[in-house]
Every structure is written in C-alpha cells, then in structure tokens.
Amino acid sequence: MTLFLRFRCSSSYSSTSALTTITTIAAPVPAASSLSVASLLFSCRSLRSLEQIHPLIIRKGLEQHQVLVCRFLVLCTSLAELRYASDVFYRVSSPNLFLWNTLLNASSNLSPLSDTLSFFNLMRRSQCPDGFSFPCLIKSCSSHAAFFLGASLHSAILHLGLEDDLFIRTSLINFYGKCSHVDASRKLFDTMLNRNEVSWTAMIAVYFSSCDTVTARFLFDKMPERNLITWNVMIDGYVKAGDLANARKLFEEMPQRNEISFTSMIDGYAKSGDMDSARFLFEQFNNKDVFSWSAMISGYAQSYKPTEAFKLFLEMHNRKIRPDQVVLVGLMSACAQLGRTSIAKWVDQYVSQRFLDANGPRVLAAMIDMNAKCGNMKRAAFLFNSMQTKDLVSYCSMMQGCSIHGSGAQAAELFDRMLEEGIVPDDVAFTVILTACGQAGLIEDGSRYFKMMKDEYGIVPSPDHYACMVDLLGRAGLMGEAYKFVKSMPVEPHAGVWGALLSACKMHCNRELAEIALQRLCEVEPENAGNLVSMSNIYAADDRWADVSQIRNIMRLRGLRKIPGCTWVYS
DNA sequence: ATAGGGTTAG
Numbered sequence: 080m081t082l083f084l085r086f087r088c089s090s091s092y093s094s095t096s097a098l099t100t101i102t103t104i105a106a107p108v109p110a111a112s113s114l115s116v117a118s119l120l121f122s123c124r125s126l127r128s129l130e131q132i133h134p135l136i137i138r139k140g141l142e143q144h145q146v147l148v149c150r151f152l153v154l155c156t157s158l159a160e161l162r163y164a165s166d167v168f169y170r171v172s173s174p175n176l177f178l179w180n181t182l183l184n185a186s187s188n189l190s191p192l193s194d195t196l197s198f199f200n201l202m203r204r205s206q207c208p209d210g211f212s213f214p215c216l217i218k219s220c221s222s223h224a225a226f227f228l229g230a231s232l233h234s235a236i237l238h239l240g241l242e243d244d245l246f247i248r249t250s251l252i253n254f255y256g257k258c259s260h261v262d263a264s265r266k267l268f269d270t271m272l273n274r275n276e277v278s279w280t281a282m283i284a285v286y287f288s289s290c291d292t293v294t295a296r297f298l299f300d301k302m303p304e305r306n307l308i309t310w311n312v313m314i315d316g317y318v319k320a321g322d323l324a325n326a327r328k329l330f331e332e333m334p335q336r337n338e339i340s341f342t343s344m345i346d347g348y349a350k351s352g353d354m355d356s357a358r359f360l361f362e363q364f365n366n367k368d369v370f371s372w373s374a375m376i377s378g379y380a381q382s383y384k385p386t387e388a389f390k391l392f393l394e395m396h397n398r399k400i401r402p403d404q405v406v407l408v409g410l411m412s413a414c415a416q417l418g419r420t421s422i423a424k425w426v427d428q429y430v431s432q433r434f435l436d437a438n439g440p441r442v443l444a445a446m447i448d449m450n451a452k453c454g455n456m457k458r459a460a461f462l463f464n465s466m467q468t469k470d471l472v473s474y475c476s477m478m479q480g481c482s483i484h485g486s487g488a489q490a491a492e493l494f495d496r497m498l499e500e501g502i503v504p505d506d507v508a509f510t511v512i513l514t515a516c517g518q519a520g521l522i523e524d525g526s527r528y529f530k531m532m533k534d535e536y537g538i539v540p541s542p543d544h545y546a547c548m549v550d551l552l553g554r555a556g557l558m559g560e561a562y563k564f565v566k567s568m569p570v571e572p573h574a575g576v577w578g579a580l581l582s583a584c585k586m587h588c589n590r591e592l593a594e595i596a597l598q599r600l601c602e603v604e605p606e607n608a609g610n611l612v613s614m615s616n617i618y619a620a621d622d623r624w625a626d627v628s629q630i631r632n633i634m635r636l637r638g639l640r641k642i643p644g645c646t647w648v649y650s
Numbered sequence: 651a652t653a654g655g656g657t658t659a660g
Binding site for chain 2: 145146147148149150152153175176177178179180181182183184209210211212213214215216217218244245246247248249250251252253275276277278279280281282283284285306307308309310311312313314315316338339340341342343346368369370371372373374376377403404405406407408409412439441442444445448471472473475476479507508511
C-alpha cells in the first residue's frame with residue numbers, strides 16, 4: 080500500500096516538477112524523470128524507451144508495485160525482450176498470480192518450450208495455476224507439436240476443473256488439430272457450453288489444416304457470427320487448398336478486409352503463377368505491408384520474372400519500407416536469376432550497409448545461391464563456411480553452386496558430409512545432388528543416391544528425379560539404359576524426362592531414339608521450338624537434309640521460332 | 651493488471 084502511495088506521489092510530484100521547470104527555467108531535467116513511469120509504459124514502443132524505463136522502475140522504488148510491473152512485463156513481451164522482464168520479475172519479493180501468469184506467457188512466446196515448462200514447475204511451488212496460466216502454454220505446445228506435453232497439461236487442466244474455460248478449450252481445440260487429432264478437437268468443440276467466434280474459427284482452421292474444406296465451409300456457413308479473422312481463415316484455407324475461385328468469392332463478399340486478407344489472396348495468385356491477378360489486387364490495396372510486398376517479390380522470382388521482382392523491391396525501398404528476411408530471400412533469388420556479378424555485389428552491400436538482418440539460415444542460403452549463380456563462387460564458399468550451423472537448405476545452395484561450376488565431385492562430398500552431420504535430405508536435396516552427378520558424369524554416385532532416396536529415405540521419385548537420372552545415363556552415353564529407365568517409370572514422364580533423353584540423343588547422335596522422344600515431346604509441350612531445333616540438328620549431323628527441311632517446314636507452319644538463348648560471360 | 655483462432659521463404 081505504501082508503495083502504491085509512493086507511486087502516486089511520484090506521479091503528482093512530476094506535475095509540480097514540470098511547473099517548477101517552466102517558472103524557474105532551471106537546468107534541464109531529464110525528460111524521463113519528469114513523466115510518470117505509468118505514462119511512459121503506456122507510450123513505449125521501442126527497445127530504446129524500454130531501456131530507459133527499466134532503471135527508472137528500480138530508481139523510483141517501484142519494484143514491488145505489482146500492477147506496474149505487470150504492465151512492464153507485457154510491454155517486454157511485445158518487444159520480445161524477456162531479459163528485462165525476468166530481471167524485474169525476480170526482484171519482486173512475493174509475486175502474485177497475475178505476475179506469474181504474465182511471465183509464463185512471456186516465456187511461452189519467447190523461450191524454448193523446455194524453459195517455459197521449468198518456469199511453470201517453479202510457479203506451481205507457490206501458486207495454483209488458473210485459467211490464465213494454460214492458454215499460452217498450450218499454444219506453445221501446438222506450435223512445437225509437443226503432443227505428450229500438451230496431453231499431460233490437458234490432464235492437469237481436467238484435474239483443476241478448468242476444462243470448461245472458453246480460452247483453455249479453444250487452445251486445446253487448436254492443439255489437438257495441430258497434432259492431427261481432428262476428432263479430439265471436434266469432440267472438445269461439440270461439448271462446449273458456450274462458443275464464440277474464436278472457438279468456431281479455431282475449429283474451422285483445424286479442418287482446413289486437415290484438408291477438409293467441405294466441413295470447414297459447413298461450419299463457416301453454420302456459425303452465428305463471424306469476424307475478420309474468420310473470413311481470413313476461410314480465404315487462407317481455400318488458397319492453401321488451391322481453390323482460388325472460392326477464396327476470391329469470399330474475398331469479394333467479406334464486409335471488410337485488412338492487410339492479411341489482401342496478402343493471402345495475392346500470395347495465392349502469386350504461387351499459382353498468376354502474377355497479373357496478384358498485381359491487380361496489389362495495386363488496389365493501399366496499406367501495403369512487408370508481407371504483401373514480399374508475396375509479390377517472391378511471386379515474381381518464382382515465376383522467373385526477376386526484373387519485375389527487382390523493380391518492385393526498388394519501389395518498396397523508395398517507399399521507406401524496411402525489407403525483412405523473406406523479402407531479402409525473394410530479392411536474392413531474383414538476382415540469382417539475373418546472374419550478374421555486379422547486382423549480386425550491390426545486394427550484398429545493400430544488406431550490410433543497412434544493417435539488415437541477414438543471419439537467418441534462409442537468407443544465408445539465398446545469398447550463397449545468388450553468389451554461386453552470379454559467378455562469385457569464392458564469396459558463396461566463404462558464406463557457407465562461416466555458417467556455424469549449416470542446415471539442409473544451405474547445403475543445397477552450396478551443392479548446387481558446385482554443380483553449376485562443374486565440381487560435381489565436390490557436391491557429392493558435401494552431400495556425404497551433410498548425411499554424416501545427421502541432416503535428413505528431402506526430395507529437393509536429391510534433385511540437387513542428382514543434377515550435380517549428371518553434370519559431372521558420376522554415374523555410380525548418382526545411381527547410389529537414387530537408390531538411397533527410395534530405399535533409405537522412402538522418398539517416391541518425382542518426374543524431376545527421373546529426368547535427372549535420364550540425363551545422367553544419357554550424358555554417359557548409356558542410351559539403352561536411359562530409355563529403359565524412362566519406360567520403367569511408374570508415373571507419366573513429363574517434358575523434362577523426354578527433353579533429357581532428346582538432348583542425350585543429340586550429344587550421342589542417336590537418331591532413332593531421338594525420334595521417339597520428339598514424338599512424345601510434341602504431345603506434352605508442342606509450343607517448345609527447342610525440341611524441333613534439336614531434332615533438326617540431329618538430322619543435320621546425320622546428313623539427312625530432307626528431314627531437316629521437313630522440320631523447318633513444320634516449324635514455319637506452326638509459327639514456331641526458337642527463342643534465342645543468352646549467355647553471361649564472366650571475367 | 652495476465653490468456654485462445656489468421657499472413658510471407660530452396
């Protein structure tokens with residue numbers, strides 16, 4: 080109580096102090112001390128002001144003021160500064176349940192799950208957890224897919240008689256859904272005493288994550304009231320399910336939209352390659368945030384429109400929006416496609432000069448990829464070697480870099496080192512290493528990896544993987560083997576497979592097999608003139624000039640022209 | 651004074 084009074088005193092003192100300052104025009108009083116801590120807490124929006132408030136609480140003797148400390152902890156959580164929070168918390172001599180819960184929630188949001196759990200156990204020595212203690216904890220279990228921990232917390236909840244708490248139950252619905260126990264979620268939902276928009280929305284999101292759009296829609300139509308998040312969950316759910324038509328329909332129907340509604344929709348179009356529709360919505364949208372810019376920039380990068388991606392990045396820069404890690408990944412992947420050393424250097428400098436956070440594994444991987452594709456293998460290797468913990472994606476970037484620069488053997492070495500480190504390769508990693516083996520003519524290694532992929536890692540080979548193998552065998556001149564391989568495919572070969580076969584035929588002047596491949600290519604990608612050009616080259620090499628002119632006729636009749644290739648020559 | 655459901659990356 081006395082402390083509370085002291086707090087009030089200091090706040091009234093500050094107003095007199097301000098008056099004194101005005102009347103006497105004395106030496107400047109530090110701004111922070113003339114304002115009350117409470118109002119400082121209210122207006123604090125950055126780490127800098129937090130750093131000023133922290134010593135102030137100590138100096139003004141407000142460390143035992145639990146309401147104030149509680150506000151301080153919430154502020155620390157929003158600024159992701161757990162150190163200040165726990166520092167202040169542990170100075171409180173007997174923190175009440177409010178404070179314990181607040182720090183527990185801070186920890187759930189900012190710490191590893193194991194730390195949060197030990198804090199929870201510490202808390203239980205002096206407090207009985209209530210309805211505010213569990214939701215964040217359960218949420219943390221959901222995001223870490225910690226099924227057993229979450230389930231044991233659930234039994235503690237039952238034991239404490241807290242299962243009917245609306246917040247707790249909603250977090251449990253989400254938790255069981257994330258652990259793919261949809262039935263358990265639904266049971267909790269059906270037996271609820273009362274539901275609100277949040278619990279309905281949680282249930283809908285669970286159905287979308289289990290790919291059940293029909294039930295999700297059924298609940299959406301049935302629920303009594305919807306809010307913005309409900310609509311956004313529906314749009315995002317349809318987008319992720321590839322149903323852009325329904326997503327767009329709801330997008331047009333919804334009473335109000337925010338940046339997430341726009342970004343989900345834009346991202347959906349961008350990922351499906353429909354950059355025109357994405358751009359249309361993007362232009363319509365006034366409050367563009369980093370998410371929407373990054374959706375557009377990565378969309379252009381993935382659609383192989385690096386110039387558009389780069390232009391948008393510059394526009395974003397001009398509008399003074401600070402790029403985040405995802406934007407940097409998109410930008411770098413666009414620059415990798417441009418393949419110019421000067422641009423790669425520019426991006427490298429841009430990032431370091433602006434102190435942008437480029438230490439995430441994804442950004443580093445993109446940076447390695449960009450440098451490798453822009454011919455600066457030294458820089459790529461430097462970045463790769465300076466990574467303390469190399470992950471799957473960075474290994475892939477580096478292996479692909481080696482492969483591009485003709486050192487397939489080095490790529491294979493890296494792949495084996497990666498396995499030794501205990502990193503589990505995925506389908507993309509195998510595509511990279513198989514391509515590398517193909518380019519270096521490492522038949523034995525390639526075949527070994529292909530077998531390893533199927534037998535040891537249980538990955539079903541995709542048409543891309545088969546194309547790599549056909550390329551590998553074909554380059555080595557094992558044409559019969561390559562063709563046998565194509566015929567053995569359990570899935571329909573796509574253009575990449577036949578294309579690999581055709582180029583192998585061109586390399587080894589195998590006219591008969593080339594004719595077979597071309598026939599199939601004309602079915603799957605009739606618009607690609609390159610295939611016909613390859614074929615005419617094969618005929619020409621075989622002195623079959625009548626066939627050559629026949630191909631030329633076909634091309635003229637279909638109005639096909641070879642798209643001129645372009646090469647960047649590095650110095 | 652404390653809590654639950656929604657967004658981007660090879």
